[in-house]
Amino acid sequence: MSHVSWDESVRAFRITGFDEASAVLRGQGWSSDPANSPLVPDDVTQLPSSLMLFTDPPDHTRLRRLVAPAFTARAVEAFRGRVGSIVESCLDQMEDAGEQVDLLADFGYLVPLAVIAELLDVGVEGAEVFLDQTPDLVRLLEVDPTPDDVRLAVTAGFEVTMFLTPVLAQRKGGDGDDFISQLLRTDLSVDEVMATCVLLLAAGHETTANLIASGGLALMQHRDQLPALHENPSRAIDELVRLEGPVRIIGRTALTDHELGGVPVPQGSAVLIELDRAARDERRWPDAERLDLTREGPGSLGFGTGIHFCLGAALARLEAEEALTRFFNRYPNAHALTGVPRWRDSGTFHALAELPIALA
Numbered sequence: 001m002s003h004v005s006w007d008e009s010v011r012a013f014r015i016t017g018f019d020e021a022s023a024v025l026r027g028q029g030w031s032s033d034p035a036n037s038p039l040v041p042d043d044v045t046q047l048p049s050s051l052m053l054f055t056d057p058p059d060h061t062r063l064r065r066l067v068a069p070a071f072t073a074r075a076v077e078a079f080r081g082r083v084g085s086i087v088e089s090c091l092d093q094m095e096d097a098g099e100q101v102d103l104l105a106d107f108g109y110l111v112p113l114a115v116i117a118e119l120l121d122v123g124v125e126g127a128e129v130f131l132d133q134t135p136d137l138v139r140l141l142e143v144d145p146t147p148d149d150v151r152l153a154v155t156a157g158f159e160v161t162m163f164l165t166p167v168l169a170q171r172k173g174g175d176g177d178d179f180i181s182q183l184l185r186t187d188l189s190v191d192e193v194m195a196t197c198v199l200l201l202a203a204g205h206e207t208t209a210n211l212i213a214s215g216g217l218a219l220m221q222h223r224d225q226l227p228a229l230h231e232n233p234s235r236a237i238d239e240l241v242r243l244e245g246p247v248r249i250i251g252r253t254a255l256t257d258h259e260l261g262g263v264p265v266p267q268g269s270a271v272l273i274e275l276d277r278a279a280r281d282e283r284r285w286p287d288a289e290r291l292d293l294t295r296e297g298p299g300s301l302g303f304g305t306g307i308h309f310c311l312g313a314a315l316a317r318l319e320a321e322e323a324l325t326r327f328f329n330r331y332p333n334a335h336a337l338t339g340v341p342r343w344r345d346s347g348t349f350h351a352l353a354e355l356p357i358a359l360a
């Protein structure tokens with residue numbers, strides 16, 4: 001079976017093999033800029049132009065270098081104690097909601113929200129704006145957006161920007177140690193700091209919420225693997241990211257002629273890299289469909305790879321580790337209330353629409 005094929009219905013090449021996907025993500029001659037993509041409507045140019053996810057070198061190199069120091073594994077590890085306390089208070093809050101709760105809305109969303117609100121130091125008011133806006137904001141990451149996706153994402157971006165404008169103005173020139181103040185002290189312009197904050201929300205909130213909820217569901221469905229979660233949370237999260245990774249597809253545009261897996265991919269073509277299918281490539285993982293939290297060995301592409309490798313990967317892993325181990329410590333018998341879970345209708349994201357559960 002070919003791992004690279006043309007899909008006329010979306011007018012893009014679909015890439016489903018691990019090696020072929022890595023070759024694109026790590027190779028030269030591919031663009032992440034929506035302005036180059038034949039799939040993205042023209043009005044996407046209304047979005048801030050300095051979102052690093054959507055830039056190519058040299059702009060990308062500069063933006064990423066300035067923002068990256070705050071996200072190293074070491075910098076993030078220093079935050080573990082705080083994340084643990086945030087998780088505990090989210091669990092308390094969820095418990096107050098009753099015996100039956102929604103693991104996505106009442107827990108999954110709250111953990112990354114509280115973490116990002118604390119990182120940016122925006123208080124309860126900021127957290128509310130972020131909670132309201134991120135479900136729409138994340139539409140800007142859809143690889144094949146509808147006009148509605150674009151309209152809603154632009155409006156949400158505007159709302160977040162409105163909230164953050166006075167915050168940035170007030171912190172500019174100050175010596176605060178919150179993340180916004182730190183970014184304002186780098187060579188980034190105020191507009192670039194704003195775009196970075198919007199991107200962190202768009203890229204970090206929903207994805208992490210979904211990993212917590214989908215990972216939680218997988219564990220409830222494979223309860224025999226709970227000991228492996230507690231024994232080595234970091235290894236367990238890697239396996240959950242492989243099979244339950246929230247990002248299903250990432251897009252690129254060919255800037256030159258390429259050949260992938262024997263298939264010619266001409267300049268100007270859009271490619272859709274299917275991370276979920278690459279994660280089930282038998283050439284890389286024996287018995288690839290099977291969830292095995294003790295699996296050692298090669299990593300997946302759940303956080304991407306190459307120059308755009310997820311900036312928040314260490315933070316997201318940490319949040320998922322703390323959230324899932326603490327949740328199952330408290331509620332080892334929690335179970336889903338629906339036999340068939342309801343998934344969100346999105347080509348780009350692997351995301352539950354809801355996850356009603358009973359805690360005991």
Ligand code: HEM
Pocket residue numbers: 032052053054064199200201203204205207208211245246247250251301302303304305307308309310311312313315316
């Ligand atoms: C489970 C949670 C997450 C998943 C699965 C995930 C996945 C990804 C993937 C696949 C990419 C690469 C996109 C591409 O190559 O086009 C990416 C990039 C990115 N992610 Fe994440 N992400 C997660 C959480 C986070 C968090 C918590 C943050 C920040 C707070 C974050 C910030 C970013 C940023 C800024 C980029 C762009 C990096 C660049 O362009 O150089 N992500 N993420």
